[in-house]
Amino acid sequence: MRLAILDHGHALGTKALFTIIRAISRQRIPEVVKLVMYRPEFFGTHMKVLTHEAMRGPSAWSVGDRELMAAFVSKANQCEFCIKAHTAVSAEVYRDGAKVAAALSDLETADVDAALRAILRMLDKLTREHTLNVEDMRALLTAGVSREQIEDALAVCFAFNTMNRLADAFQFFVPDPKTFEAGAKFLLMRGYR
Amino acid sequence: MVDIRQTREALIKAVLEGEGKASPADRRAAFDNAGLVEPLKSLIDKVVKQAHKITDADFAASRASGFSENQIFEIVVCGAIGQAARQHDAALAALDAATKKE
Numbered sequence: 001m002r003l004a005i006l007d008h009g010h011a012l013g014t015k016a017l018f019t020i021i022r023a024i025s026r027q028r029i030p031e032v033v034k035l036v037m038y039r040p041e042f043f044g045t046h047m048k049v050l051t052h053e054a055m056r057g058p059s060a061w062s063v064g065d066r067e068l069m070a071a072f073v074s075k076a077n078q079c080e081f082c083i084k085a086h087t088a089v090s091a092e093v094y095r096d097g098a099k100v101a102a103a104l105s106d107l108e109t110a111d112v113d114a115a116l117r118a119i120l121r122m123l124d125k126l127t128r129e130h131t132l133n134v135e136d137m138r139a140l141l142t143a144g145v146s147r148e149q150i151e152d153a154l155a156v157c158f159a160f161n162t163m164n165r166l167a168d169a170f171q172f173f174v175p176d177p178k179t180f181e182a183g184a185k186f187l188l189m190r191g192y193r
Numbered sequence: 194m195v196d197i198r199q200t201r202e203a204l205i206k207a208v209l210e211g212e213g214k215a216s217p218a219d220r221r222a223a224f225d226n227a228g229l230v231e232p233l234k235s236l237i238d239k240v241v242k243q244a245h246k247i248t249d250a251d252f253a254a255s256r257a258s259g260f261s262e263n264q265i266f267e268i269v270v271c272g273a274i275g276q277a278a279r280q281h282d283a284a285l286a287a288l289d290a291a292t293k294k295e
Contacts, residue, residue, distance in 0.1 A: 002252045005262045039263075042211055043270050046204035050197050057195035078245040122284075130276070131283040137291035148194040150288055155197045158281040165273035168244035 002171045006034050030183060031172040032081075032163070047162070052192040054155035061152055063188070064093040065116055068100060069156045072120050075104055076127035079164035081172040086160075088177075088184040118143040119153045126157060205278065208271050214263040215271075223268040224275035232258055236265075237272040244273070 001007050010018070014037050018029050036044030055066050067090035074082035087104065091097035102110040107120055118140055126132050140150055209220050222228040226241045232254035239247045255265050 002247075002249060003262045003266055005266060009262070038266070042207060042213060042267065043204070046200055046207055050200040050204060053195050053197050053200060059195050080245075126280055126284050130280050132287045134287050134290040137284075137287045141291060147288065147292055151285070152195050154281055154284050154288075155195050157284070158197065158201065158277050161277035161280055162273050165240050165244040165276065166270065169240050169247050169269050169273065171247075 001031055001034070001173075002169070006031070006038050006170055010034070010038055027179065027182070028173070028175075030175075031170070032085075032167065035166060035170065035172075047159075048193050050155075051159045051163070054152075054159045056191045059152040060146065060149050061116075062093075064090050066152075066156050067093060068103060068116070069120065069123055069153055070160045071100065071104060072107075073123055073127050073157050073160040074164050076124050077161070077164040077168075079167050081167045081174050082160060082164050084174065084177070084180050085183060085187075088180040089187050092181070092184040093188060114143065115145045115149070118145055119149065122150075123153060123157050126154075127161060201278070201281075205274060208267065208274055213267045214261060215267040219264075219268055220271045223271040224278075226272060226275060233260070233268060237268065240269055240272040241276040 018034075021029060036048055038044065055070070056063065059066065061069070067086050070086035071083055071090055074086060083104075087100055091100045094100060099111060103112050103120065107117060107124075110117070112120075122132065122136055122140055125136065137150065141147070205224075209224060210217065213220065219229070219233070223233070223237045226237055229237055232251070236247070236251045236255055239251060252265065255268075256262075260268075
């Protein structure tokens with residue numbers, strides 16, 4: 001981490017909690033956890049609630065779809081930590097790692113639902129070009145994606161356009177694949193709160 | 194459908210107006226990516242446009258200018274949320290325009 005306060009500046013109670021978690025899990029504390037637990041009233045508390053609602057709240061998109069959207073936005077932002085983290089969650093919930101890998105590798109030929117393909121295309125453009133126009137939205141609506149589905153996908157996009165930037169700015173440590181698999185199981189069980 | 198409107202508003206209010214070490218003016222300027230002076234200007238421009246290219250030197254330059262770690266933390270968070278919010282708002286405006294009744 002580029003800021004020592006994010007490694008060592010937490011409140012005493014949080015430091016004690018981290019010590020217990022490290023002892024039980026025999027793993028380092030994920031840096032995303034260190035970020036949201038640092039002065040949580042400034043950023044982390046609201047961000048956790050927002051991300052949980054976007055990723056686990058009521059939606060026509062499945063949890064696997066939304067995790068794939070998170071991985072897709074992260075890929076457009078070239079954020080290694082978040083790509084690996086949310087690829088792992090999406091693969092776990094779909095129970096189909098090949099599908100997720102194919103969608104991230106070549107969306108146009110991947111075996112994904114037409115509405116999901118259209119929404120991922122939109123998220124990719126918004127994230128790379130930082131804006132969209134009315135024609136982009138008309139194309140989605142014509143493809144049969146509802147206004148509610150678009151808004152739900154944009155909520156995922158907001159959360160990850162924030163977190164991708166912070167993961168890279170603060171330089172989150174990127175662990176090995178097994179750690180991401182364990183993290184995926186935790187996020188499926190507990191969510192983002 | 195999911196609803197992040199209130200939480201998004203609370204998040205933005207917390208980082209711009211909540212208790213902090215950076216001045217409200219610097220936090221607002223980072224959020225808007227407008228009106229900052231070097232070296233924060235370059236750091237936040239990278240947060241907004243190419244965060245994956247940020248280096249230790251970008252942070253070192255801000256420290257060397259006298260900014261504390263807490264101030265840099267707050268300013269970077271504001272820059273990231275500001276850009277995510279602009280993109281979100283642009284997309285919602287396009288969606289509104291596309292669904293507006295003639």
